[in-house]
Amino acid sequence: MPTKPDTAAASTARDGAEAGEPLIEIEDLKVHFGLGGGGLSRLTGRGAGTVKAVDGVDLTLRKGEVLGLVGESGSGKTTLGRTLLGLNRPTGGHIRYRGLDLAGLSERRMRPMRRELQMVFQDPHASLNPVMDIRTAVGHPLEIHGLAASEEERDAKVVEALERVGLHPAEQFLDKYPSDLSGGQKQRAVLARAIIADPRLLVADEPISMLDMSVRAKILQLMLDLRDDLGLTFVYVTHDLASAKYFCDRIAIMYLGRIVELGTTDEVFAEPRHPYTRALLAAIPEPDPERAVTRNLPRGEVPDAARPPAGCSFHPRCAAALSACGWEARDLRTYLERRWLTLEPDDWARERDLLGDLTGLDTPGLLEAVLRPGRGGTAEDVLALLERLREEDADGEAPEPFWRGVTALELRDGAVRLAFAEPADPRLLPVAGAGTTVACHLHDPARSAAVPPQTPASA
Numbered sequence: 001m002p003t004k005p006d007t008a009a010a011s012t013a014r015d016g017a018e019a020g021e022p023l024i025e026i027e028d029l030k031v032h033f034g035l036g037g038g039g040l041s042r043l044t045g046r047g048a049g050t051v052k053a054v055d056g057v058d059l060t061l062r063k064g065e066v067l068g069l070v071g072e073s074g075s076g077k078t079t080l081g082r083t084l085l086g087l088n089r090p091t092g093g094h095i096r097y098r099g100l101d102l103a104g105l106s107e108r109r110m111r112p113m114r115r116e117l118q119m120v121f122q123d124p125h126a127s128l129n130p131v132m133d134i135r136t137a138v139g140h141p142l143e144i145h146g147l148a149a150s151e152e153e154r155d156a157k158v159v160e161a162l163e164r165v166g167l168h169p170a171e172q173f174l175d176k177y178p179s180d181l182s183g184g185q186k187q188r189a190v191l192a193r194a195i196i197a198d199p200r201l202l203v204a205d206e207p208i209s210m211l212d213m214s215v216r217a218k219i220l221q222l223m224l225d226l227r228d229d230l231g232l233t234f235v236y237v238t239h240d241l242a243s244a245k246y247f248c249d250r251i252a253i254m255y256l257g258r259i260v261e262l263g264t265t266d267e268v269f270a271e272p273r274h275p276y277t278r279a280l281l282a283a284i285p286e287p288d289p290e291r292a293v294t295r296n297l298p299r300g301e302v303p304d305a306a307r308p309p310a311g312c313s314f315h316p317r318c319a320a321a322l323s324a325c326g327w328e329a330r331d332l333r334t335y336l337e338r339r340w341l342t343l344e345p346d347d348w349a350r351e352r353d354l355l356g357d358l359t360g361l362d363t364p365g366l367l368e369a370v371l372r373p374g375r376g377g378t379a380e381d382v383l384a385l386l387e388r389l390r391e392e393d394a395d396g397e398a399p400e401p402f403w404r405g406v407t408a409l410e411l412r413d414g415a416v417r418l419a420f421a422e423p424a425d426p427r428l429l430p431v432a433g434a435g436t437t438v439a440c441h442l443h444d445p446a447r448s449a450a451v452p453p454q455t456p457a458s459a
């Protein structure tokens, strides 16, 4: 990939304002979607409830910067990006832009703002209407916002925008249709449409993921050039840290609706703090096959945002989790089922019969798990098994973190009872001596005394 230009060298942002000044300030932003229990929730396997797609995000976008929103699928990146542009209504919080709070703006008052806040979508093929020629498609925002008095003026502006995105001679593209263009050319046309109304912010949602490898770097370079030439600010939504490294000045790592780490790209890559960031970085494929090693994302999958884990949402997947990270009854089931995958079928059947029905553990937020023995044994047998597992898990190179959250394991009324430590939500805190902020108890000085001997690198 070509070398990323220095941000400091980026041109002065729009309005003569200095690059680096706040453009948008987001405070405690929440976007929750209600699931009515109808068709959509049946389709997604979710019952009635609420998906907290964005859940308390604080973030300042600086003029002229490229900020990456990075995370696995379902982390809320797209929802956050869309909400910035008024395409999703916030459930709570504030989005301050040019003295206005976009979060509370009516559709009528939001409309003129849309000219300044534009979106570039992932799929250039779907972003362009197949029956609309490039002249009409790229000129569309001029029409919507009444920015061209005549067809001649519109065409002149379309030609200028096409030239700027590298589609030249631009006149030859005016009468073409999307099907006449390659994938890279289509994304250039989409960018031309995004910049034609003179925006201040572009939210680019995976803008290169559907393009050929050969043109990806060129499109990223084009966006950097547009940033420099037009004083644009970019939000780059992606799950791909490798392209974020090249393209972004700062990176916000998102997990289940929250930012878990935020810092300059250099800092995040040189010294990732959150175990999730470390795991994402470790999962970046090595381009050199000679040096390639197996890269795994952390164990388990991103949990359902309608039933997020208690405390730190990442704790069920985190090898470095502490007692206060949010352990609950559900985690006991996950722990046992994960273990069963490693057992021989006979041993698995024996344990499953002993432990009986585990569905009672599934309710979110239970700080007490009660295990009644199945037909394969007694409560004493269940207790003996769990005590043995706890002991075995404490040994070895990678101690199982689940047990750190267990504060009591005992017999009571013919059942085995496990109690869990009170969960604490990690707050996004600045790291001493660094520009990074991180939401992780491992980096909270108030809790650092409780940090276990192994480091987050083991996550």
Ligand SMILES: Nc1ncnc2c1ncn2[C@@H]1O[C@H](COP(=O)(O)OP(=O)(O)OP(=O)(O)O)[C@@H](O)[C@H]1O
Residues within 6 Å of the ligand: 033, 034, 051, 052, 053, 071, 072, 073, 074, 075, 076, 077, 078, 079, 080, 239, 304, 305, 306
């Ligand atoms: N309109 C909606 N109604 C209900 N749930 C939604 C809606 N839009 C998003 N969600 C849910 O919100 C959560 C965050 O989704 P979002 O698309 O923002 O994540 P993402 O990180 O961008 O993922 P991806 O990379 O797959 O697009 C997911 O659980 C998703 O299913």
